[in-house]
Amino acid sequence: MDKERQQQAYENYVKKKTPVHNLPANMGKAFIAGGVICTVGQAVLNICEKLGLDKDVSGGWTSMILVVASVLLTGFNIYPRIAKWGGAGTLVPITGFANSVAAPAIEYKKEGQVMGIGCKIFTIAGPVILYGIFTSWVLGFGYWLLKVSGIIA
Amino acid sequence: MDYINAFWIGGVICALVQILLDRTKLMPGRVMVLLVCSGAVLGALHIYQPFQDFAGAGASVPLTGFGNLLWKGVKEAVDKEGFIGIFMGGFKASAVGICAALVFSYLASLMFDPKMKK
Amino acid sequence: MTKGLQSIAFKESPYLVSSASVAGKKEGEGPLGKMFDMVEKEDLFGENTWEEAESTMQKEACLLAMGKAHVEAKDVRYLFGGDLLRQGVATSMGVSELNIPLFGLFGACSTSGEALALASMSVAAGYGEYMLAVTSSHFGSAEKEFRFPLGYANQRPLSAQWTVTGSGAFLVGTKRSHVRITGVTVGKIVDYGLKDSQNMGACMAPAACDTIIRNLEDFGRKAEDYNRIITGDLGYVGQSILFDLMRGKGYDIKKNHMDCGMTIFDQMTQDTHAGGSGCGCAATTLSAYILPKVERGEWKRVLFVPTGALMSTVSYNEGASVPGIAHGIVLEHC
Structure with a gap:
């Protein structure tokens, strides 16, 4: 019991000593980054609808294009730099999901097609x-x- | 007009998630899971779709939209095929996103090498 | 020879005959950039994988250290080495070509202290004329193992540290030089129950505090008896916590404390948040920055205390805490 209380006390103390990011600033950057990505998605949706595609198909094209963009930006080491600035703005959109698949694929290829990419993608x-x-x-x-x-x- | 909605609603969702990243110990993986599951639940509660009809890409592009997509797929499959639809609908609806991620990530692995962070 | 509860004071102090430091691009752009023996701009070091690059760094560091002392690999009795990777592969693959009998170690970021302690103990005990102590870390291989693949887009908290790409090798022996290892304090595991792998400084500070105090008490010294008390990689957050912990036990080391993690990178321009970390951090800083000062006599006696966080990805996922360990090496000008 005593040890647990000590550990809790240390954890509380460390929390006070540890600096944290400026939250309002980070929220602002996330707002902009996320907003931009969603606006790009909206543009694709609008183009698809103008071409007469139905809603589900338009959604499919939007996902696909955003995924490709994210994978390319990941390959060129640009997406991580955007994320450093934009934080949640790059994690939340589907581009964050795509990056989380592309990054392991690129990194683990050195361990082989099956055991590396296959197992760890x-x-x-x-x-x-x-x-x-x-x-x-x-x-x-x-x-x-x-x-x-x-x-x- | 829909561009403005997509921008600020998508932005607000991201800004709120930033609070989770900065003020809790949640790692990105857990945050992504939370978003997908919330989207699915809000979809089932008939809340997310009306929100998406208004916000457009501002609601469909975030991972919550992906969760809603999974729910919609399962619902339609259950309406059409009954019990077995529960098993058919999720992957069917999310097929494009997952397939694209897998295929293009694999192709990327053929073209790119990992690079050190600056 | 044994001193106090955990220390050894050598009757015949072994000499730190020579050392070498090999570092990567970011380290080369830092405050110590010009002091490293070798800086490689290509972080793959001409190899195929990060792991092979790290192995190459270790081999180069050993060759450079031996070269400086005009000693050949066959003259070195034993090699004590370790790294951060699973099963210590960077070390095994790196030093195999040297054909020196090997003790593979794991002490996380305290490995340089562990290796130096064992090497000097072996020389002092008469088990050999020369011993090598080597350790390394690489940003690519460490991130891949402990955090995320390099291409993953995430934001690092301000308490996170940057794993140093670097290797330090130390030749300990009976040949005269201007630095002697006069004593060691072997640390024990200290666990304050913290579970935050993104705040290593806070996890390791209690161990540093424990070993430093143990060293002072075992040797009957005051903090001022050392020109510098140097921790490995507590970083900015860990240093602040260390000062508080030491003050709580009646010691003030603010005036003469230094931390390798805070020295190796420029926090303002290199965006390394809480500072450098990794086995290579303490090792390269010791070789490139600290030892020259002791050799010149600018610092007469220093206490080198690299710290390690003893966790694995499995233990962390299974909810275990992150305990720390720290080893103290007393270096004196002669």
Whole structure:
């Protein structure tokens, strides 16, 4: 008990001593970075709709183009530099997801196609897919139950 | 007009997440999971889609939009195919994003080498 | 020979005959840039992978150190070496060509202290005329193992430190030089329960405090008896915490404390947040900056205390805390 209290005390002390980023400044930068990326996405969506594509297909093109852009920027070592400035503004959009797949692919190729890239490409993004699919499955199961029991039409 | 909405709504979502990054010990991986799952849940609660209809890319580009996409896919599949739809819908809806990420990342590995940070 | 609870005072102090430092691009652009024996602008050092680059650094550092003393590899009895990577591969691959019997070590960023302690103990005990102590770290290989692949776009907290790309090798022996290793204080693990792998300084400061005080008490010295008390890589955050911890136990080392992590990079221009870290940080700074001052007699007696954080990615994921360790090496001008 005593040791736990000591450890908690040290943790609280360290928290006070450790400098933190200027939050309002970082929020501002994240706002701009994220806003720009979303605006680019909006531009793609608008072009697709003008070309007469349906909503889901437009969404697909937007995702695809943003992913390609992010992968290229990752390869040229530009996306990490934007992230240093933009923080969450580069993590939150789908471009952050793409970067988290591209970065391991590029890094781990030295360990081989199967054991390197193959095994480790999802090192960072794996949880997003696992928990995303799992959550949608749980929600879907709940939805199906509600339908089958007549609570929803 | 929709450009302005996309910009400021997407920006606000990112600014709020920045609080998580700076003031909690959450690592980026956990934050991404939180965003996807929240998007799916908000989608199921009929909150995210109306929000996305207004905000456009400001809501669909962030990972929360990806979560909403997963939910929409499962819902449509369940409506169409019943029970088995629960298993079909998620990957079907997210196919483009995941396929693009995998394919282009693999191609990138053929073209690029890791570089030191400055 | 044994002194106090954890220390050794050598009757026949071994000499630190020569040393060499090899560093990467960013380190070469830092305050100590011109003092390193070798700076390589290409962080792959002509190899294929970061791991091979780190191995090459170790080999070069050893060859340079031996060359300065006109000693050949076959004259070196044992080599004590280690690095940060899993199973210590940078060291094994790096020094294998030298054909020197090897003790592979792990002390995280305190490895330079561990290697120097063992090398000097072996010479003092008469087990050989020359011993080599070497350690290294590489930003690419360390980030890949402990944090993220290099291309991953993330923001680092202000408490995070920058792993130094560098290697330091030290030839310890009976041949006369102007620096003697007169004593060592072997550190024990000190764990204050912190679980933040992005705040290494805070994790290691308690161990540094413990070893420094143990050294002072074992040798019956005051802090002022050392021209400098030098920690490896506590960084800006860790140094501040160390001062508080020492003051709490009745010692004030603010006047003569120095930290290698704070010295090797320019915080203002190189964006290294809390400072440098890694085995190579303390090792290269010791060789390039500290030893020349002791050799010239500018500093007569210093206490070199590299610190290490004993964690693995597995232990961290499984919720374990990050304990620290620190070893003290007493270096004297002669």
